Amino acid sequence: MMVEEIDERKKQILKAIINEHILTAEPIGSRTLAKTYQFGISSATIRNEMSDLEEMGYLEQPYTSAGRIPSDKGYRFYVDSLIKEGNCLHSDYQELLNNFNLKKQGIQSIMSSMAKMLSKITRYTSLISEPQLKRSKVKQFQLVPIEKNSLLIVLISDTGIVHNKIIQLEQELSARQINYLNQFLSGHLKNKELISLNDDFMKELELKLIKRFDLSQGIFELIYQGLVSSEPAEFKVYLGGTSYILEQPEFNDLENLKKVLNILDHEEILRSLLNNIPDKGLEVMIGHENELEEMQKCSIVFATYSIGDKASGKIGVIGPTRMEYSKVISTVNSVAKALSKIISELSG
Amino acid sequence: MMVEEIDERKKQILKAIINEHILTAEPIGSRTLAKTYQFGISSATIRNEMSDLEEMGYLEQPYTSAGRIPSDKGYRFYVDSLIKEGNCLHSDYQELLNNFNLKKQGIQSIMSSMAKMLSKITRYTSLISEPQLKRSKVKQFQLVPIEKNSLLIVLISDTGIVHNKIIQLEQELSARQINYLNQFLSGHLKNKELISLNDDFMKELELKLIKRFDLSQGIFELIYQGLVSSEPAEFKVYLGGTSYILEQPEFNDLENLKKVLNILDHEEILRSLLNNIPDKGLEVMIGHENELEEMQKCSIVFATYSIGDKASGKIGVIGPTRMEYSKVISTVNSVAKALSKIISELSG
DNA sequence: TGTTAGCACTCAATTATGCAGAGTGCTAAT
DNA sequence: ATTAGCACTCTGCATAATTGAGTGCTAACA
Known part of the structure; x- marks a missing residue:
């Protein structure tokens, strides 16, 4: 016999089985089901229905002559069609x-x-x-000098998360230089989405900067790396x-x-x-x-x-x-x- | 009979039992011990020694007529006196x-x-x-404005850890004010141990500050709280x-x-x-x-x-x-x- | 044609039973 | 002080025997 569409009674039975199984963690048999739920049909009929449901793939039998447990497909149907959202206590x-x-x-x-x-x-x-940082916008950007050759990048996203990263410089920067860099980057990065800070955008930015301020490429690259590549991918x-x-x-x-x-x-x-x-x-x-x-x-x-x-x-x-x-x-x-x-x- | 001092032979036996037990996780009996280790004494003698060791509290019997397992006291003795440091592979x-x-x-x-x-x-x-932050020194301190009424405190300790904390202000600060506050605090906090930033020290600092700069008490208190009380206790x-x-x-x-x-x-x-x-x-x-x-x-x-x-x-x-x-x-x-x-x- | 009662059968889980193995403690001999 | 020997204890394992919940099938029924 071809397996037909799941009818209302089968739904009721499937739902009852799953509810019961969720409660007890045990396989459910036709007899107990007939006893606890008042379907108005006998255990033998339930047995037949259960057999059908198994054939359709909604139920499984852990071993011959045990009760049935829901299959993944059974749970899927349960979640999609048999429960409606309750409300939080x-x-x-x-x-x-x-x-x-x-x-x-x-x-x-x-x-x-x-x-x-x-x-x-x-x-x-x-x-x-x-x-995720890369999906959020830059709310605030700041460089904090730590020592002669290291710099802390602080970045606050619009999600309220504070990210920071220490980078090691090869070149020493003066307070004025850092200040300038800070102002410049802060101005250009603020309100940008981090995902838009791709190579192209940063290249462009670097060009702008170099016009006005002599700075080795290395530093900019380092900041870019610190900003985009390592941390932001993670959360x-x-x-x-x-x-x-x-x-x-x-x-x-x-x-x-x-x-x-x-x-x-x-x-x-x-x-x-x-x-x-x-x-x-x-x-x-x-x-x-x-x-x-x-x-x-x-x-x-x-x-x-x-x-x-x-x-x-x-x-x-x-x-x-x-x-x-x-x-x-x-x-x-x-x-x-x-x-x-x-x-x-x-x-x- | 009074329980005497633990002698060399007892030590050897105890050590053997513990080694064996660590390996197998099973209770160790006199017979197996006599077989695997060549002590030159019979299992009966070992049995007597084990009985003594149990009386002294170094061994325990999970149940009558099972082998012995080490007690906590046994392990303590083992760690203190029976093993010497090996070297890392x-x-x-x-x-x-x-x-x-x-x-x-x-x-x-x-x-x-x-x-x-x-x-x-x-x-x-x-x-x-x-x-722990409170045991380390301030290496770098920086205030970063986020919005009109919030401020990020960034603190880098000499352990290399970057701590940060957002505080909500009740009063709005101008860029100049923040800058001044930043300079002032940074100057006075740098190289201080965080544990020394107690109420007295901060009170003193606050007085100094107020002489030169009109600032409501609230802000200073907030910064102090942000700095010392909540985060630093944790790690x-x-x-x-x-x-x-x-x-x-x-x-x-x-x-x-x-x-x-x-x-x-x-x-x-x-x-x-x-x-x-x-x-x-x-x-x-x-x-x-x-x-x-x-x-x-x-x-x-x-x-x-x-x-x-x-x-x-x-x-x-x-x-x-x-x-x-x-x-x-x-x-x-x-x-x-x-x-x-x-x-x-x-x-x- | 769908439903149901009844029966034979299956399998896991539980309980009982017996046995082997490892161990102890004690005693008497060395 | 040491040891051989023996009686005894207790666990762990394997092997039934029993129970109980459950199925599938068939024949009777509405």
């Missing part, structure tokens, strides 16, 4: 807002506390990425509640646990993971949808937070595929909004 | 030096890579604390190789594992742990010597790294009490030295 939300009225902390510390809070609410591990990732994964029964297996913790240990991997997420408002990545083999027993719920109307960073929650999607999705949404608001205020 | 050491010739990275990134390397060599989790802790704990059989027990990972999740706890360690060259903390209940199945080996001759930060390795002390101690020593050297160069 208002007590949690309040905690959120209360704790972050104090804006004297600096953005780093806010991100780190936000990550902690997010995992406290969801009871899963969470991660927050710093706004910090703040982790919260790493130890919450231990509370999930699927990670009682040390092999699985090791894989995941190993990923969390490597910031660069998390960074590239975050870089591959599109800038949608919300994105759910279920099991094998993640190309990292080590995380294919996990799901991640991401949201983008923004400053004004410009996407700038990501927040996410990592848990087992058997995740409380409904709760997590609404929480992540709320926290992303709160974070957007806080950072927007801070920066503007 | 020179291939590792070389790797160390090679990878860190490049000094363009900035101190943060050096610390983070150092922590990674330390745990790669030892195969245990490691931690490195940033030099970052870099963790490396968190997932290595999973390789230790003693942490196959999820309860234990949870406790330890939970501690590693909380930077503030690690900070206070590090703060309680004296500035000796090397310090070993074994099991219950740590007052944190959660870490009493762990040992930690700490060393202090310094800039010039001034102690400035700590590095440490965390493992089970059954740790390869000899190897770890020498490695930690070597890495601390290497780090001291790198930072000294960087800052001087």
Whole structure:
């Protein structure tokens, strides 16, 4: 028999199975399902439906004659069609807002506390990425002399993040020279988007500068390097509640646990993971949808937070595929909004 | 019978037991010991000696008629009297030096890579604390205006760390005023130790300033707060190789594992742990010597790294009490030295 | 044609049982 | 003081036996 379209009753059953499985972490059988939910059909009928759902790929059987568990495809359908956004528990939300009225902390510390809070609410591990420098504008630029042959570049972006980088000069600069350089660069860089500071633009700038001021090419190159190439490509990732994964029964297996913790240990991997997420408002990545083999027993719920109307960073929650999607999705949404608001205020 | 002083033979046996246990993670019995080590005495004699050692508190029996395992007291004796410092595998050491010739990275990134390397060599989790700001001198001080009512304080310490803090002003300052303030503070703070910037000193400074320049008290207070009270008390802790704990059989027990990972999740706890360690060259903390209940199945080996001759930060390795002390101690020593050297160069 | 009751079968998890191995403590002989 | 020998203890492992939840199939039913 050809596998037909999924009908209303199948939806109900699938939804019930997933809800139950999320709660218990156990395979669900037709008998228990018939008992706990009042569908008005017998366990035998449910059995047939479950068999169909398995054939269609929404369910799996861990072994013959065990109950069924949802497949990744099942979760995907669940997330896309079977749940609607709930709303954040208002007590949690309040905690959120209360704790972050104090804006004297600096953005780093806010991100780190936000990550902690997010995992406290969801009871899963969470991660927050710093706004990417290259997507933001220069708000303030300053050169600070340190010693004869070294210089500190301080750059404040419109996201409120302060970046700094020490560069070693080969040539000694006088106070006047530094001052001039400072004025010049500050004037030309302010309000520019960092992504527009490409080679061409900088070449042009250098020419302008050289006309008025004799300066070896080397210095300009160094400043450019310090400014654009190394740091700006990177952004910090703040982790919260790493130890919450231990509370999930699927990670009682040390092999699985090791894989995941190993990923969390490597910031660069998390960074590239975050870089591959599109800038949608919300994105759910279920099991094998993640190309990292080590995380294919996990799901991640991401949201983008923004400053004004410009996407700038990501927040996410990592848990087992058997995740409380409904709760997590609404929480992540709320926290992303709160974070957007806080950072927007801070920066503007 | 009164328990007498530990004699040479007992020492040999204790040492053998601990070595063997570190290798196998199993309780050691008299028979195996007699077989693998050629003491020239029978297992029965060893048995008697082991019984004495247990009575003296150096050994423990997990259950009746099992072999013996070392107690914390046993490990303490082992570390204090039975091992001598080995030397770092020179291939590792070389790797160390090679990878860190490049000094363009900035101190943060050096610390983070150092922590990674330390745990790669030892195969245990490691931690490195940033030099404490309050123990270092001001090398450079600069105020950067951001907007009309906010100001960035940039402070470079002689350890090469760049600290920054944004403060919100209530009063608007002109460019000239900021410039003056900058000059004034920069002049008076440079080369001062941050720990000496107490209330008295700042009061005095404020009086001097007010004589020449009309400025509301509020601003000075704000700068002082930004400078001394919040950030400087803190310092970052870099963790490396968190997932290595999973390789230790003693942490196959999820309860234990949870406790330890939970501690590693909380930077503030690690900070206070590090703060309680004296500035000796090397310090070993074994099991219950740590007052944190959660870490009493762990040992930690700490060393202090310094800039010039001034102690400035700590590095440490965390493992089970059954740790390869000899190897770890020498490695930690070597890495601390290497780090001291790198930072000294960087800052001087 | 969809639904259901009933039955045989399957498999994991739990419990019971027996056995082997490593170890101890004690005693008596050296 | 040392050692051989022996009785005893306890864990770990392997091998059933039992239980229970669950499935698939078939035949009867609305």
